[in-house]
Amino acid sequence: MKYELKNGWNTNIDKEIVFKFAEGYKDFLKVSKTERESVTEAVRLAELCGFKPLESFTALKEGDKVYAVNKLKGLIVAVIGSENISSGVNIVGAHVDAPRLDLKPNPLYEDGELAYFKTHYYGGIKKYQWGTIPLSLHGVVIKADGERVDIKIGDENDDVTFVITDLLPHLAQEQMKKSSSQVIEAEELNLLIGSMPLSGEEKDAVKANILSLLNEKYGICEEDFLSAELEIVPAANAKDVGFDRSLIGAYAHDDRVCAYPALMAALTTEACGKTAVCLLSDKEEVGSMGNTGAKSDFLKLILLELLDKTGEAATQLNLLRCLDRSHCLSADVNAAFDPNFPAPYEKRNASKINYGVAIAKYTGARGKSGSSDASAELMGKIRTLFNENEVLWHVAELGKVDAGGGGTIAQYIANLGVETVDCGVPVLSMHAPFEVVSKLDVYMAYKAFHSFYNN
Numbered sequence: 329m330k331y332e333l334k335n336g337w338n339t340n341i342d343k344e345i346v347f348k349f350a351e352g353y354k355d356f357l358k359v360s361k362t363e364r365e366s367v368t369e370a371v372r373l374a375e376l377c378g379f380k381p382l383e384s385f386t387a388l389k390e391g392d393k394v395y396a397v398n399k400l401k402g403l404i405v406a407v408i409g410s411e412n413i414s415s416g417v418n419i420v421g422a423h424v425d426a427p428r429l430d431l432k433p434n435p436l437y438e439d440g441e442l443a444y445f446k447t448h449y450y451g452g453i454k455k456y457q458w459g460t461i462p463l464s465l466h467g468v469v470i471k472a473d474g475e476r477v478d479i480k481i482g483d484e485n486d487d488v489t490f491v492i493t494d495l496l497p498h499l500a501q502e503q504m505k506k507s508s509s510q511v512i513e514a515e516e517l518n519l520l521i522g523s524m525p526l527s528g529e530e531k532d533a534v535k536a537n538i539l540s541l542l543n544e545k546y547g548i549c550e551e552d553f554l555s556a557e558l559e560i561v562p563a564a565n566a567k568d569v570g571f572d573r574s575l576i577g578a579y580a581h582d583d584r585v586c587a588y589p590a591l592m593a594a595l596t597t598e599a600c601g602k603t604a605v606c607l608l609s610d611k612e613e614v615g616s617m618g619n620t621g622a623k624s625d626f627l628k629l630i631l632l633e634l635l636d637k638t639g640e641a642a643t644q645l646n647l648l649r650c651l652d653r654s655h656c657l658s659a660d661v662n663a664a665f666d667p668n669f670p671a672p673y674e675k676r677n678a679s680k681i682n683y684g685v686a687i688a689k690y691t692g693a694r695g696k697s698g699s700s701d702a703s704a705e706l707m708g709k710i711r712t713l714f715n716e717n718e719v720l721w722h723v724a725e726l727g728k729v730d731a732g733g734g735g736t737i738a739q740y741i742a743n744l745g746v747e748t749v750d751c752g753v754p755v756l757s758m759h760a761p762f763e764v765v766s767k768l769d770v771y772m773a774y775k776a777f778h779s780f781y782n783n
């Protein structure tokens with residue numbers, strides 16, 4: 329039989345359900361501009377659905393719904409299944425960090441009687457895309473006395489905004505000859521934050537005025553920047569794209585467009601055979617390292633807790649057995665074929681907008697380097713599962729073989745012994761300040777993850 333792909337809108341899909349799910353996702357994006365905010369919102373949604381902190385249980389039984397937060401930047405949500413933990417669990421793993429500009433430890437300075445923040449970009453960005461767009465500031469400051477100040481400024485209509493300036497075309501003759509990676513260089517990604525001098529101040533009076541305003545509003549001083557995590561993100565909120573409203577444009581679809589459906593799939597799972605685990609990681613965009621990334625032991629810790637609290641011995645042997653018998657959908661975005669820029673794609677193996685979730689058997693670059701390659705057996709299992717549950721899906725590579733490439737958390741989960749495959753939503757303009765996805769594909773991600781938990 330001939331294998332043919334179908335545009336999801338040419339199937340019997342219910343447009344109303346698809347669009348309704350998209351509204352929930354847009355609401356999530358609105359309050360989840362950083363990994364910390366994503367985790368906070370995910371916990372709020374989980375609690376609304378009856379999930380409780382894992383530490384509040386002394387014993388767990390089938391049907392119990394738990395969550396565990398990893399240092400405010402990562403999260404595991406789980407629904408206890410009827411089978412033993414040591415017989416394996418079903419994991420959907422996504423990440424909630426996204427490319428952005430972090431403030432440097434000493435960010436504040438004045439130059440030419442204007443005040444700026446120095447930044448250090450996080451993750452893979454095209455630097456020139458961050459000039460001349462409205463930006464907002466999100467994050468936390470820990471004061472000398474230990475108090476935490478949450479900062480979130482630039483997204484509400486009456487909020488101020490911030491910007492990185494660029495040279496006018498009239499005087500850009502030399503700049504325009506540079507390669508695009510140097511049009512705006514890393515040390516030119518300086519955020520404009522004010523211009524008014526503090527009266528009576530002789531030196532750096534604009535900077536002094538900013539410090540005085542920050543102190544007034546947040547009670548912080550210059551040294552407090554040394555114990556802070558402040559992130560510059562695009563100020564625009566998620567918007568429908570297109571006359572037909574079929575697409576969503578937003579910052580950080582990568583990877584909240586998988587994190588939200590993964591979370592919702594876990595929150596709407598009632599009874600399952602294998603325990604359903606939704607893992608939301610931090611630091612994927614910089615290599616998954618550190619104690620909040622997917623390379624950390626957090627997943628293992630929580631699985632040991634689940635073994636213990638469900639009455640199994642929390643031994644290394646049981647943990648390894650559990651991992652060895654587990655399955656994971658590494659839920660991360662794929663590069664949707666862009667008719668505007670067809671060159672780096674291989675059309676027969678590229679993901680497509682409106683064709684449902686994209687399954688990537690492997691990622692990596694140049695000869696599958698650095699990739700986890702899912703087994704034919706796992707591909708077969710997922711294929712049958714999705715077909716039986718009317719999940720629209722297709723397979724994809726990230727581009728032409730030697731065109732580039734990228735990674736996900738798949739390899740780190742697979743390293744633990746877990747049968748793992750990448751499965752996520754196709755994105756246009758990935759890693760740009762405003763990325764585009766299809767509402768149909770977002771809903772299909774939810775359906776895919778829900779069927780995976782409930783098989």
Ligand code: MN
Nearest residue numbers: 582583660661
């Ligand atoms: Mn990603």
Ligand code: MN
Nearest residue numbers: 582583613759
């Ligand atoms: Mn990414």
